[in-house]
Amino acid sequence: MALQTLNPPLTDIEGKLNRQQRLQQLYEEISVLKRERNAVILAHLYERLEVQNIADHVGDSLGLSQVAAKTDADVIVFCGVHFMAETAKLLSPQKKVFLGNRNAGCPMADMITREDLIDFKAQYPGVPVVAYVNTTAEVKAESDVCCTSANAVNVVRALNVPRILCVPDQHLAKYIQSQVPEVEVIWWNGFCPTHLRMLPEDVIALKKDYPEAMVLAHPECDDPIKDMADFIGSTTKIRETAIQSQNKVFIVCTEDGVRQRLSQDCPDKLFLTPTRACAVCPNMKLTRLENIRNTLRDLEPTEEIDIPEDIAAKARKTLALMMAVHG
Numbered sequence: 001m002a003l004q005t006l007n008p009p010l011t012d013i014e015g016k017l018n019r020q021q022r023l024q025q026l027y028e029e030i031s032v033l034k035r036e037r038n039a040v041i042l043a044h045l046y047e048r049l050e051v052q053n054i055a056d057h058v059g060d061s062l063g064l065s066q067v068a069a070k071t072d073a074d075v076i077v078f079c080g081v082h083f084m085a086e087t088a089k090l091l092s093p094q095k096k097v098f099l100g101n102r103n104a105g106c107p108m109a110d111m112i113t114r115e116d117l118i119d120f121k122a123q124y125p126g127v128p129v130v131a132y133v134n135t136t137a138e139v140k141a142e143s144d145v146c147c148t149s150a151n152a153v154n155v156v157r158a159l160n161v162p163r164i165l166c167v168p169d170q171h172l173a174k175y176i177q178s179q180v181p182e183v184e185v186i187w188w189n190g191f192c193p194t195h196l197r198m199l200p201e202d203v204i205a206l207k208k209d210y211p212e213a214m215v216l217a218h219p220e221c222d223d224p225i226k227d228m229a230d231f232i233g234s235t236t237k238i239r240e241t242a243i244q245s246q247n248k249v250f251i252v253c254t255e256d257g258v259r260q261r262l263s264q265d266c267p268d269k270l271f272l273t274p275t276r277a278c279a280v281c282p283n284m285k286l287t288r289l290e291n292i293r294n295t296l297r298d299l300e301p302t303e304e305i306d307i308p309e310d311i312a313a314k315a316r317k318t319l320a321l322m323m324a325v326h327g
């Protein structure tokens with residue numbers, strides 16, 4: 001056993017070398033295509049590390065929206081999930097926008113449809129709707145303002161209204177409610193399956209072994225996890241907090257891409273995950289370098305993100321208001 005550890009089988013080493021060579025080749029092909037197409041690659045922090053490492057910008061939903069709004073590239077390849085590429089298209093309508101992998105959706109965003117929202121609003125006439133950016137363009141078009149995990153609290157405070165409807169994530173809504181108690185938050189019962197896989201008992205177990213560990217949580221986590229957190233914020237804020245902290249051990253309560261990225265950013269620190277199940281969003285892992293290469297190579301018109309203009313115009317207003325309030 002010990003011998004095997006010291007001398008890994010040749011096939012393992014060959015396998016790793018082949019993989020490295022393959023990645024290198026894909027990196028080169030993508031770099032050439034990117035220049036030819038005047039394209040920019042945006043990647044969310046939940047993406048595979050090799051995808052994050054080829055991207056021009058890596059970040060949270062807010063940061064990537066800001067880049068999408070400002071870029072002078074002709075083509076945006078968004079390595080994330082569908083609502084993120086839609087947001088990029090809404091903010092940069094004149095550009096060609098592609099999803100790194102066309103099949104990458106967000107189950108939480110699909111938990112509320114336009115028709116659901118129309119019915120929900122009918123129960124609370126006149127109450128403004130705050131739509132998490134994790135929604136379809138159709139749902140945004142029926143809403144008053146958008147928010148992301150990075151600016152939700154500030155957006156709600158700035159609205160200065162007594163009540164809001166908050167869709168689709170009940171856990172983000174509960175977090176907003178705890179931070180803005182003067183506003184009544186009425187929420188839709190959506191949730192993120194990946195964040196709900198993180199359990200408080202697993203945080204407690206890790207804390208027993210590492211009492212000094214700092215707990216970092218995304219607002220999409222359930223309340224008991226957030227109650228134990230030393231810091232709650234968006235994926236970028238979690239990353240920045242861990243990088244800047246003097247602490248050496250962290251329990252990262254969000255999708256595993258952030259933990260992997262932090263392990264790469266700070267090799268001298270230890271990043272732990274609070275789940276015996278896997279804290280992986282399968283949709284965020286669908287995009288591989290081959291998909292990016294093929295997307296840039298083909299620029300297949302039928303694969304372009306396309307939002308009917310009547311919906312886009314309304315949805316754009318909700319994003320513009322978010323950006324004006326706290327962009």
Ligand code: 13P
Nearest residue numbers: 060061062148149234235
């Ligand atoms: P962030 O905006 O914090 O990156 O989160 C996006 C998301 O999908 C979380 O599950």
Ligand code: SF4
Nearest residue numbers: 106107108192194281
């Ligand atoms: Fe959607 Fe959750 Fe995946 Fe984020 S982690 S994209 S909210 S399913």
